[in-house]
Amino acid sequence: MISYMLCLVLFSVGLYCILRKRNVIKIIIGIGIMEYAANLFFVLLGYRTHGRSPIYAIDQEIKSMVDPLTQSVVLTGIVLGLSVTLLLVAIAIRIYERYGTFDITKITKLKG
Amino acid sequence: MEISFIAIPLASAFVVAMIANLDERIQDCIACLAALATLTLSLFAITVLSGAGSSGAIVYKVGGWVPPFGVSIVIDGLAAFMLVTVNLIALAALFYSTGYMKKYTDKWKFYALFLLLLAGINGVLVSGDVFNLYIFMEIAAIAAYALVAFGTTAEELEASFKYAVMGTVASCFIFLGIAFLYGYSSTLNMADMASVLASKGPSGALLLASVLFLMGFGLKAALAPFHAWLAYAHSSAPAPVSAMLSGVVIKVLGMYAIARIFFNVFGITPVISFMILTLAVLSMIVGSMLAFVQSDIKRMLAYSTVSQIGYVALGLGVGTPLAIFGALFHLFNHSLFKSLLFLNSGSIERVAGTRDMGKIAGILDKAPLTAYTGLVGALSICGVPPLGGFWSKFIIILACIQAGRPILALTAVVVSILTLAYYFKSYTPVLFGNVTTSKQIKAKSLFTMNAPMVALTVLVALAAFILIPVVGNVFMDGAVASLVRGISYTDVVFEALK
Structure with missing residues (x-):
């Protein structure tokens, strides 16, 4: 149970980082933390204590095994998170070229 | 046929990128033909579904794996109706951009991203699996972030960054919602999930997942407290991209996903309908x-x-x-x-x-x-x-x-x-x-x-x-029926599998 709570804490840290930080790069780091928390929560759902990999052999009896589906889901989630982070960093570099700052409160050419 | 809604735009995106050095008109033709092909296929799908003897859904087992173990592609009345709308608008926007996008350099990059967006949206519509829906939603969203920033002026980059941050936060909420649902029902297939949830009855985990989904999809659909990003993104993008974003993307990533999950998987309850209202x-x-x-x-x-x-x-x-x-x-x-x-x-x-x-x-x-x-x-x-x-x-x-x-x-x-x-x-x-x-x-x-x-x-x-009933029966009735039937969606999908 304590690990799920720590996931929630990590998620909240990420959300706080996105909402409160003014630096564009720190916001991107916040998104990364949030994605890690979500991925960690998902992979923990499939974890079993003393579980082993779900590979069957003829002369073996498996008492407890971890859920492989959550692991493949999280693997896909990590790849999606990577591509979003890459795009955000690319946009951040271009933003620095145009505005000369990483401060989100100074990047305000759009009004309304 | 079912998989080609995703395969045609995706393959065309790669082909356009590979022939980047050739004449622009060839790229124009490939992009427009891809959208025309998916539009024709979606019209074909809607006539098949409304024809006599149809079970109400077309189901394709990806890789031959039987659901709930494998990923399935499900086209029911609602999906077919949305596919026609999406591909119609995409064709119009692509044809428009053959002229409009001349003022930008590297037109092939635009086509590649646009077709990737189309593949993502079509994927969201045809997937019968809640995690697959999430993946295609992310593909469409990433392509949309890049398209908003396409002109790389200061305003467009700012709009794109804000849109991308909001969109990613929404995706995180949706991902957490899927995690709770999977933890509760031990399945990701929507039809299977509907029957498992119906047999288990209401619970706190389900309500939590509902709220997370409503927040995530509400952000993607730009419903009122979550609407701030929309004016930035939709007004800064090039005109055909705005047309696609406003006309189709927020509806598919937001409203369609809300309708599909709350009507067909959870079953609509007074609490949820009050929140939506x-x-x-x-x-x-x-x-x-x-x-x-x-x-x-x-x-x-x-x-x-x-x-x-x-x-x-x-x-x-x-x-x-x-x-x-x-x-x-x-x-x-x-x-x-x-x-x-x-x-x-x-x-x-x-x-x-x-x-x-x-x-x-x-x-x-x-x-x-x-x-x-x-x-x-x-x-x-x-x-x-x-x-x-x-x-x-x-x-x-x-x-x-x-x-x-x-x-x-x-x-x-x-x-x-x-x-x-x-x-x-x-x-x-x-x-x-x-x-x-x-x-x-x-x-x-x-x-x-x-x-x-x-x-x-x-x-x-x-x-x-x-x-007029003759037109309406073919075009709308299947879509309305697939929402009205609620969680009997699962019966229709498993009936079509037989």
């Missing part, structure tokens, strides 16, 4: 109020989208068969006229050289075709009688009264009057105002930009014909 009423009012004070033509259209998406959510929230028909009909109408208006704003910008409505006047004299197509779109969104927009709003209001919710009906009427007011206030001087010498014509409009606008205008004018 609250968001709907808020968006309708906030969107129309904000649209009133805009001077930029594309920002006005973007806030108008927030208000109109509220009508769709209102119809879904009321939830009677008539209200659902009204919501889906309004969704179709809004796709047509809002993409028409955004394409139109691109032409106005090209002719007048600015997007500020205070500085544009007398488009009618300079570019009559642009003016008349814009006028038809604006009249339809205001709800002027013979056009489709009137009928869909009328049906939603009628359904609210029929369901015994007169206050919601009154709100819908008031917002409809507000819509008429702000379009009248801002569009009349743009189209009919007197031309002064300083507002010289900048450029002629092109055939490739006019043709899709005229085609969409004709469709907007003809949209009311859906109310």
Whole structure:
């Protein structure tokens, strides 16, 4: 149970980082933390204590095994998170070229 | 056939990228042909589904794995209806961009991203698996972030960054929602999940997942408290991208996903429909109020989208068969006229050289075709009688009264009057105002930009014909039926598997 709570804490840290930080790069780091928390929560759902990999052999009896589906889901989630982070960093570099700052409160050419 | 809705745009995106050095016209042809092919296929799918002897869904087992173990592709009435709408708008926007995108360099990158977006949206519509839906949603979203930033001006980059941050936060909420659902039901297949959830009954985990989904998809659909990013993103992007984002993307990533998950997987409950109705009423009012004070033509259209998406959510929230028909009909109408208006704003910008409505006047004299197509779109969104927009709003209001919710009906009427007011206030001087010498014509409009606008205008004018039973039976009944049947969705999918 304590690990799920720590996931929630990590998620909240990420959300706080996105909402409160003014630096564009720190916001991107916040998104990364949030994605890690979500991925960690998902992979923990499939974890079993003393579980082993779900590979069957003829002369073996498996008492407890971890859920492989959550692991493949999280693997896909990590790849999606990577591509979003890459795009955000690319946009951040271009933003620095145009505005000369990483401060989100100074990047305000759009009004309304 | 089922997999080609994803495969054709995805393959075309790669082909366009590979022939980047060849003539631009070849790339134009490939992009338009891909959209035409998916449109033809979606029309074929809708006729198959409405034909006699159809079980109500087409199911394809990816890799031959039987659901719930493998990933499945499910095209039911709702998905087929949405596929026709999406691919129609995509074809119009792609044809428009063959001319419009000439002012940017590296047109092939635009086509590759646009086709990736199309593949993502089609994937969301046809997937029968909740995690697959999430993956395709992310593909579409990443392509959309990049497309918003396509011109790489300061405004576009700022809009893209804000859109991307909001979109990623929404995706995180949706991902957590999926985690809770998987933890509770031990399955990711939507049909299987519906039957598992029905047998387990209501619980706290389910409510938590519902709230997470409503937040995530509400953010993607730009429903009222979550609407802030929309005006940035939709007004900064190139015109065909705005048309696609406003006309299709927020509806598929937001409203379609809400409808699919809450109606077909969870089963709609009074609590959820109350939450949807609250968001709907808020968006309708906030969107129309904000649209009133805009001077930029594309920002006005973007806030108008927030208000109109509220009508769709209102119809879904009321939830009677008539209200659902009204919501889906309004969704179709809004796709047509809002993409028409955004394409139109691109032409106005090209002719007048600015997007500020205070500085544009007398488009009618300079570019009559642009003016008349814009006028038809604006009249339809205001709800002027013979056009489709009137009928869909009328049906939603009628359904609210029929369901015994007169206050919601009154709100819908008031917002409809507000819509008429702000379009009248801002569009009349743009189209009919007197031309002064300083507002010289900048450029002629092109055939490739006019043709899709005229085609969409004709469709907007003809949209009311859906109310005729012969057309409506083929086009709308399957879509309404797949939402009305609720969690019996699972029976239909497993029936089609046999």
